[in-house]
Amino acid sequence: MSETTFIATLRALAAHPGARGLMDDAAVLDIGGAAIVLTHDTIVEGVHFLPDDPPEDVAWKLVAVNLSDLAAKGAKPLGVLAGYCLTGDDGWDAAFVRGLRDVLGHYETPLLGGDTVSLPQGAPRVLGLTAIGRADGGAPSRTDARAGDALWVTGTIGDAGYGLALLQTGETTPKAPISAYRRPRPLLLEGSALAPHVHAMMDVSDGLLIDAARMAEASGLALEIDLDAAPLSPDVLAQPLDGRALRLSAATAGDDYQLLFAAAPDMTLPVAATRVGTFAEGAGLTLFDRDGPVPLPEKLGYLHG
Amino acid sequence: MSETTFIATLRALAAHPGARGLMDDAAVLDIGGAAIVLTHDTIVEGVHFLPDDPPEDVAWKLVAVNLSDLAAKGAKPLGVLAGYCLTGDDGWDAAFVRGLRDVLGHYETPLLGGDTVSLPQGAPRVLGLTAIGRADGGAPSRTDARAGDALWVTGTIGDAGYGLALLQTGETTPKAPISAYRRPRPLLLEGSALAPHVHAMMDVSDGLLIDAARMAEASGLALEIDLDAAPLSPDVLAQPLDGRALRLSAATAGDDYQLLFAAAPDMTLPVAATRVGTFAEGAGLTLFDRDGPVPLPEKLGYLHG
Numbered sequence: 001m002s003e004t005t006f007i008a009t010l011r012a013l014a015a016h017p018g019a020r021g022l023m024d025d026a027a028v029l030d031i032g033g034a035a036i037v038l039t040h041d042t043i044v045e046g047v048h049f050l051p052d053d054p055p056e057d058v059a060w061k062l063v064a065v066n067l068s069d070l071a072a073k074g075a076k077p078l079g080v081l082a083g084y085c086l087t088g089d090d091g092w093d094a095a096f097v098r099g100l101r102d103v104l105g106h107y108e109t110p111l112l113g114g115d116t117v118s119l120p121q122g123a124p125r126v127l128g129l130t131a132i133g134r135a136d137g138g139a140p141s142r143t144d145a146r147a148g149d150a151l152w153v154t155g156t157i158g159d160a161g162y163g164l165a166l167l168q169t170g171e172t173t174p175k176a177p178i179s180a181y182r183r184p185r186p187l188l189l190e191g192s193a194l195a196p197h198v199h200a201m202m203d204v205s206d207g208l209l210i211d212a213a214r215m216a217e218a219s220g221l222a223l224e225i226d227l228d229a230a231p232l233s234p235d236v237l238a239q240p241l242d243g244r245a246l247r248l249s250a251a252t253a254g255d256d257y258q259l260l261f262a263a264a265p266d267m268t269l270p271v272a273a274t275r276v277g278t279f280a281e282g283a284g285l286t287l288f289d290r291d292g293p294v295p296l297p298e299k300l301g302y303l304h305g
Numbered sequence: 306m307s308e309t310t311f312i313a314t315l316r317a318l319a320a321h322p323g324a325r326g327l328m329d330d331a332a333v334l335d336i337g338g339a340a341i342v343l344t345h346d347t348i349v350e351g352v353h354f355l356p357d358d359p360p361e362d363v364a365w366k367l368v369a370v371n372l373s374d375l376a377a378k379g380a381k382p383l384g385v386l387a388g389y390c391l392t393g394d395d396g397w398d399a400a401f402v403r404g405l406r407d408v409l410g411h412y413e414t415p416l417l418g419g420d421t422v423s424l425p426q427g428a429p430r431v432l433g434l435t436a437i438g439r440a441d442g443g444a445p446s447r448t449d450a451r452a453g454d455a456l457w458v459t460g461t462i463g464d465a466g467y468g469l470a471l472l473q474t475g476e477t478t479p480k481a482p483i484s485a486y487r488r489p490r491p492l493l494l495e496g497s498a499l500a501p502h503v504h505a506m507m508d509v510s511d512g513l514l515i516d517a518a519r520m521a522e523a524s525g526l527a528l529e530i531d532l533d534a535a536p537l538s539p540d541v542l543a544q545p546l547d548g549r550a551l552r553l554s555a556a557t558a559g560d561d562y563q564l565l566f567a568a569a570p571d572m573t574l575p576v577a578a579t580r581v582g583t584f585a586e587g588a589g590l591t592l593f594d595r596d597g598p599v600p601l602p603e604k605l606g607y608l609h610g
Contacts, residue, residue, distance in 0.1 A: 001395045003421045009402045016384060016415030027417035029383060031439070032337030040386040040435055042420045078334060079321060081345040083388065083433040090306045097314045110321030112332035115347045116308045119429065126424070126431035128388040130345055134336070 020141055023218045025069040025202050028139045035135040039069035042083075045124040050167060055092045057182035058127070059099030065205065066131035067107055067186035068257040072203040074140060074195020075133030076188065077107060082114035083128030088121060107188065137195035145200040145219035145262030151277035152269070154190055154259045156233040157208045161253020174235045184257040191259055193270040201261040207301025208251040211260055212277065213285040219262070222282030227251065227289040231274040244289060254302035325446055328523045330374040330507050333444045340440040344374035347388075350429040355472060360397045362487035363432070364404030370510065371436035372412055372491035373562040377508040379445060379500020380438030381493065384417035385409070388433030390424040412493065442500035450505040450524035450567030456582035457574070459495055459564045461538040462513045466558020479540045489562040496564055498575040506566040512606025513556040516565055517582065518590040524567070527587030532556065532594040536579040549594060559607035 001009075007022055014022045018029045026039035043065070045051055049058050063080060070077055082100070086093060104111060112132075119125065145151075163181030172178070187203075194201060200219060204211045208230065216223035227247045236250050262279060263269075287294035306314075312327055319327045323334045331344035348370070350356055354363050368385060375382055387405070391398060409416060417437075424430065450456075468486030477483065492508075499506060505524060509516045513535065521528035532552045541555050567584060568574075592599035 001391060001398045003391065003423070006389070006391060006398055006402075006421050009399065010387075010405075010416060010421075013402075013406055013409055013416040014418070016417060018384060019415060019417045022416075022418060024418075027384065027386065029417070029437070031341060031383075032339050034337050036336060036341070038384075038386055038417060038435070038437060040388050040419045040433070042388040042390070042422045042433065044390070044422050044424060046425055047423060078336075079323060079332065079343075081332065081343055081435060082315075083345055083347040084311070085347070085349070085431065086306060086308065086311060093306045093311055094314065097311075097318075100315075101318055104318055110324060111315060111318040111327075112321060112324045112334070112343060113319070113327060113329075114345045115433075116311050117347045117349050117431075118308070118352060119349060119431070120351055123429050123431075124425055126390065126422075126428075128345070128347065128420075128433040130343070130386060130435040132334070132343060132437075 023143060024141050025072045028073065035139045037070055037073045037075040037133040037135050037139055038130065039066055040128065040130040041065050042126060042128045044126050053182060055095035056099030056102065059096045060103040060183045062127050062129050063103040064184045064186050065257065066129045067188060068203045070131050070133035071186045071188045071191030072201050072259060073135050074137040074191045075135035076192060077109040077131055077133045079110045079112035079132055081112055081130045084114065084116045085119040085125050085127065086116060087119050087125060135195065137192060140195055140198050140201040142200050142202040142215045143218040145215055145221055145279050147221055147279055147281045149199055149262040149279045150265040150275045151212060151223060151279065152261050152263060152273040152275050153204065153208060153231065154187060154271065154273045156231045157204065157256045157258060158236045158250025158253045159233050160184060160255035162236050162239065177235050181255060184255060186257060187259050190271045194259065194261055197267060197270060198261040198263045201259060204256040204258045204260050206254045210301025213300055215260065215262065216279065216285060221279045222284050223277055223279050224286045225277035227287050227294055229274060229276045244294065248297050252297055252299060252301050328448060329446050330377045333378065340444045342375055342378045342380040342438045342440050342444055343435065344371055345433060345435040346370050347431060347433045349431050358487060360400035361404030361407065364401045365408040365488050367432050367434050368408040369489045369491050370562065371434045372493060373508045375436055375438035376491045376493045376496030377506050377564060378440050379442040379496045380440035381497060382412060382414040382436055382438045384415045384437055386417055386435045387419035389419065389421045390430050390432065391421060392424050392430060393426060440500065442497060445500055445503050445506040447505050447507040447520045448523040450520055450526055450584050452526055452584055452586045454504055454567040454584045455570040455580045456517060456528060456584065457566050457568060457578040457580050458509065458513060458536065459492060459576065459578045461536045462509065462561045462563060463541045463555025463558045464538050465489060465560035467541050467544065482540050486560060489560060491562060492564050495576040499564065499566055502572060502575065503566040503568045506564060509561040509563045509565050511559045515606025518605055520565065520567065521584065521590060526584045527589050528582055528584050529591045530582035532592050532599055534579060534581045549599065553602050557602055557604060557606050
């Protein structure tokens, strides 16, 4: 069963409005008038991180990907609960705690609780984290983009995917893409600043194209993306690929954790972002660049299962 | 590194009062005057459930153990987030969703969100769940028992442990202990009724003796337990063991999910419970029965790692 099929079977259990039909990055509960945002992400050794990734970085990433979901709802973190697996490697466990201390300290987020269990020797590590936050700016969904809205993305895309490719071939430079892969930065301040002004927002976790297509589908709209507009870092641009292939590679790579949002095209943005597309009545994603229409790649991004 | 050592290293990251020093069953946040209770438990195939346990029962147990933590804080569930691992066995996944539907429906608890990931073939399943609830009766901690308080436990103990032992030797009867192991009942109504009246409360997850000792230690008190008072079901009593060994076996078995609480000895209980001990100034757990002092068993309950 694929992740998509499985989630479809779960949807029947998620009729509560706070579940947002399991279509959003996070659940949002109204508690005494406060919008409380809840998200849970699991990362698996060999799937979401490499067995020889430094444990400090694994801890960083586990927290960062969850805080990124809070950022996408404009929420400030109230705390996290960690589901940790001991595997008998004391050095790894101690280094993981150091990384957890770094990232929680950096984002001023308390550890509230969780659970620690033992895994059988040799089993891949499975690490879960739940983050809870409070959104005072409206907790934008991914479902409310409007026809005529522009699609914007913060920062640059494809860095983490390039970093992963470097690590997989044993390279250790350039440093910036590797750091983007191992220590993603949840855009909490940007998300809070954007939330009151956008119609829809999510984070880019599986790739710009697939996540943009998800926002369009969830909003019941068509979306056209200008591939040439995709913001790329100097390191990503320096790869030996021709322009279109390079842009498609960056736009389908996972782990960016940039913010992707729909807003009126003439909005004055409170943070720096790049306009990459336009929503319209209809359905489906289309791509173009300076040379004309771009056929959709077979994989729009990273898909589990 | 043992679970206990690991949690000690985490404690430095959990200075927030809502974390309750990682000593309690759950975290408690004050959100707009409401006590919001958060708990996360992970269960591992081969550790917390058997590879041939019916997937419906595994789903039930995953939810039930988390709702039991809410019950222990007197909280009503607002919803859960599930961290699920696909392993390529579609029948198992579909049956798990059926079990999830059963237990969430039974306890009127919505699925709010979560994450679905793929595990490498052959890896043991690791299933996480976060439950969020609201405690309007004070969210009793496990740290506030008072000298002179009685220790009470709901229901009977040792049933699930006996059920596990039966399954491990291939037995399928008696049914009640097996059901206690596979489909524990979180005592949500009892927890809500008790919360305003007790000084300290927790659920019995690792065994009566170890959990009672934890409450005494967390409260800075000594605790004396009358082993003969331990409430046992007819099935557990019918085991071919002499009285003291049988009671020690039941009092050190895990997975009971009864509520354990400290309250004034003359309190009129709102729910049925059995008095099993008394708190006093000092430290340490002591046991006695009709034949005199009982030496503490080497293992007071189930310990991970």
